[in-house]
Amino acid sequence: MSIRPIRPLGTQEFTFDDVCARLDAALTGTFRRRLVDDLSASNNLGQALLRLRESMRANVWRTADARVDLDKFVRAYDSRTREEGFHALNDWDGIADHVNEDIIPVDVLHYLVEKQGRELVNAVTLAILVDYYFMHVLSLLALRVWDEGDADANLDRVAALLRRLQGPDGSGQPFATDAETLILIATSHYERREEGYDILLERTRGLNAAHQLNIAIGHAASMGSHLRFGFEATYARDTMKTRDDNVADYPWLCFALVTLMREYVRMDDEGIRGAGRDLVVEALMNGLSPDAKAFVGDHPPASLSGCAGDRADLRELFWQHRQNLLEEGERFRPSGRSYSPLSFFFNFSHNVLKGIVIDALVWGEVRPLSFNDLLTGAGDNDATSAAKLTLAKTLMAYARANPHMIRGKLMPVIVYDPDAGRRAFGLMMRRLRE
Numbered sequence: 001m002s003i004r005p006i007r008p009l010g011t012q013e014f015t016f017d018d019v020c021a022r023l024d025a026a027l028t029g030t031f032r033r034r035l036v037d038d039l040s041a042s043n044n045l046g047q048a049l050l051r052l053r054e055s056m057r058a059n060v061w062r063t064a065d066a067r068v069d070l071d072k073f074v075r076a077y078d079s080r081t082r083e084e085g086f087h088a089l090n091d092w093d094g095i096a097d098h099v100n101e102d103i104i105p106v107d108v109l110h111y112l113v114e115k116q117g118r119e120l121v122n123a124v125t126l127a128i129l130v131d132y133y134f135m136h137v138l139s140l141l142a143l144r145v146w147d148e149g150d151a152d153a154n155l156d157r158v159a160a161l162l163r164r165l166q167g168p169d170g171s172g173q174p175f176a177t178d179a180e181t182l183i184l185i186a187t188s189h190y191e192r193r194e195e196g197y198d199i200l201l202e203r204t205r206g207l208n209a210a211h212q213l214n215i216a217i218g219h220a221a222s223m224g225s226h227l228r229f230g231f232e233a234t235y236a237r238d239t240m241k242t243r244d245d246n247v248a249d250y251p252w253l254c255f256a257l258v259t260l261m262r263e264y265v266r267m268d269d270e271g272i273r274g275a276g277r278d279l280v281v282e283a284l285m286n287g288l289s290p291d292a293k294a295f296v297g298d299h300p301p302a303s304l305s306g307c308a309g310d311r312a313d314l315r316e317l318f319w320q321h322r323q324n325l326l327e328e329g330e331r332f333r334p335s336g337r338s339y340s341p342l343s344f345f346f347n348f349s350h351n352v353l354k355g356i357v358i359d360a361l362v363w364g365e366v367r368p369l370s371f372n373d374l375l376t377g378a379g380d381n382d383a384t385s386a387a388k389l390t391l392a393k394t395l396m397a398y399a400r401a402n403p404h405m406i407r408g409k410l411m412p413v414i415v416y417d418p419d420a421g422r423r424a425f426g427l428m429m430r431r432l433r434e
Contacts, residue, residue, distance in 0.1 A: 016148050019073045019141060020157045026061060026068040027134065027164040032171075034063040036126045046117025048126055049109050056106050056133050074137060077144050085196025088140045088186035091350075094404065105133040108354065112361055122364040127171035132357050134165055135175045139186035142179050143200075152208045155179050173360055174370035175353060180214040181372055184222060188349035197248040198306075201255060216259035217279060220287030221341055221375035222349045223253045227290035228424055229345035233411050239291060243301045250294065250303035251310075253287055257295055258314040260284050264325065265317055278331075278378040285329045286342055286375075289428045296432065326432060332378070333429075334421035339377045339388035343421030347404075347413040355395040355414060367391065392416035 025031070035055075042048035055061050059071035074089075081088050089103040100107060109129060138161055145154035159179040166174050176182055187200065204215055227242060227249065235241035243250065260280050267277050294301050295311060296318045304311050318325070334340035346352050353371040360367045369391050377385060399412035 013076065014073050016144065016154055016157075019077075020161065022068060022070065022073075023134070023137070023141070023161050024164065026070075027161060027169065029169060031061075031063065031066060031068070032127065032130055032169060034066075035061060035130060036123050038063060039126050040121045040123050042121055044117065045119045045121050045125065046113050048121050049113050049117065049129075052126060052129060053106055053109055056103065056109070059137075070137065074140065077140050080147075081140060081143050084199055085191055085193040086143065086187050086200075087189055087191065088143055089136055090189075092190040094190070103133075103136060104350070104354065105129065105136055108132065108358060108361070111358065115362065124171065124366065125361050125364045128173045128357065128360050128366065131165060131171045131173055132175070135162075135182070136186075138162055138165065138179075139182040142182040143186055146203045146206075151203070151206065152211060155207070155211055158182065172366045173357070174368070174373075175357075176370055177372035178214050178218075180211060181218045183215065184218050185350050185353060185371070188222070188226075190348070194248040197252060201252055204255070212259050213263055216256040216263075217283045218372065218375065219252055220256040220260055220283040223249055223256065224286035224289050225341065225344050225346050225375075226348065227253070228342075228420075229347055229413070229415065231290055231424075232345060232420060233406050233413075233415075236407065242291065243294065243303055247303045250301065251307045254295060254304055254307045254310045254314065257284065257287050258310045258317075260287070261314050261317045261321075265321060268321065268324065275379050277328075279376060281325065281328045282332045282341070282376055282378045284325070285332050285425070285428070288432070289342055289424045292428045292431045322432065326429065329429075333425050334418050336418045338382075338385040339380060339392065340418070340421055341375050341377055342425055343416055343418045344374060344392055345415040345417065345420065351413060352395065355398050356391065358398065359391075359394055389416075 039048045039051055042051060059069070059074045061068045061070070078089055087099050090099050090101075091104050091107060092098075093100050102110070112125070112129075138158060141161070142155065142158045145151045145158065156179075162176065162179055162182065166172075176185065183200075187197070191197075204212065207215070227246060230246065231237055231239070231242050235245065260283055264277070264280050264284065266272075267280065288295060293299075294304065296315045300308075300311055332340065332342065334343045349371065352374065356367055356369065356371065369387060374388060374392060377388065380388065393416055395414045396412060396416050399414040403410035404413050405411075
């Protein structure tokens with residue numbers, strides 16, 4: 001496959017280092033707190049939010065003694081990313097059949113204005129929204145790490161900025177565990193053009209092993225949930241329709257699964273046990289659960305024709321280690337007693353994160369769980385598991401209150417269903433043991 005070359009930045013423009021330095025200045029120290037303090041002087045929450053909207057739309061942030069202008073690089077990076085097929089900052093409106101004009105943080109801001117605009121200002125709410133904007137900017141930046149210099153080093157820079165964002169100088173709301181998850185969130189929208197996924201996958205193969213493993217863990221878990229949702233809701237439990245309508249997803253899931261399988265074999269060879277191994281096994285179970293035979297069976301679907309090498313390696317390693325892997329995998333069979341990501345179904349990853357953020361905003365309280373926390377139940381104690389169950393069910397309640405039309409029926413797009421999780425897990429295990 002021919003990969004479209006990255007168009008170089010002109011010498012008169014900014015560099016990736018320039019962008020990181022400017023973002024670091026915005027995320028370090030008291031700058032964001034002073035922004036929130038200034039906004040908090042508004043007469044009510046709605047007024048404060050509309051002032052905040054001006055900064056989000058302009059990509060320019062001001063306090064009494066400082067100014068951070070992000071507009072040039074946000075517009076340039078967003079334009080380049082759109083050329084490659086991704087709308088990292090804007091959501092798709094399925095009813096109007098077009099990309100929303102405003103960025104996702106502004107869409108969420110409008111929802112809050114409608115619901116709570118007349119209420120008193122809540123500084124925590126404003127701080128979370130400011131951070132939600134910067135998280136989206138970082139997700140856009142994560143897609144540009146290949147533009148210049150060393151992509152691995154650039155992704156590490158984004159990871160450092162993410163730690164700044166979620167550190168003590170901000171709202172305290174966690175969004176994602178790592179920079180690799182920002183790539184997932186930025187690309188988990190409906191896109192009318194899908195060639196961008198092939199371009200991004202080819203670039204991802206050039207990252208170092210640690211970055212590829214982080215991408216594999218997040219993508220296997222999230223795509224497991226995404227494809228299980230499609231199988232149950234969108235395609236009425238029709239495997240062929242699931243395969244035919246997710247041509248861009250199957251190669252990505254294959255890459256994630258073979259990366260995880262290689263890591264599992266390495267750990268097995270070196271006698272490594274513990275939390276890291278559990279996370280890999282759980283992600284493998286999650287990623288295989290929607291359509292196990294597509295990846296390790298005798299007859300690959302057409303959607304995997306372009307990644308025959310990955311599939312062959314995955315299949316060989318799986319069958320060599322099948323007995324031990326399935327024995328370990330049994331520990332992740334969903335139950336009604338504790339949280340399991342295999343009982344979690346959703347249409348798009350960014351909608352899950354949006355739901356977490358909206359729940360925090362509506363209550364004016366930081367939520368201690370990130371998107372990544374809902375992708376795993378491995379190693380949870382009773383309190384953590386209970387907190388994840390509560391959050392997953394809360395997100396499902398929001399989704400039920402705002403259903404989407406699917407197959408002529410109104411359906412929630414985020415579901416936590418242990419019965420469906422056990423059914424999917426059982427079917428997967430039967431197929432893998434055949």
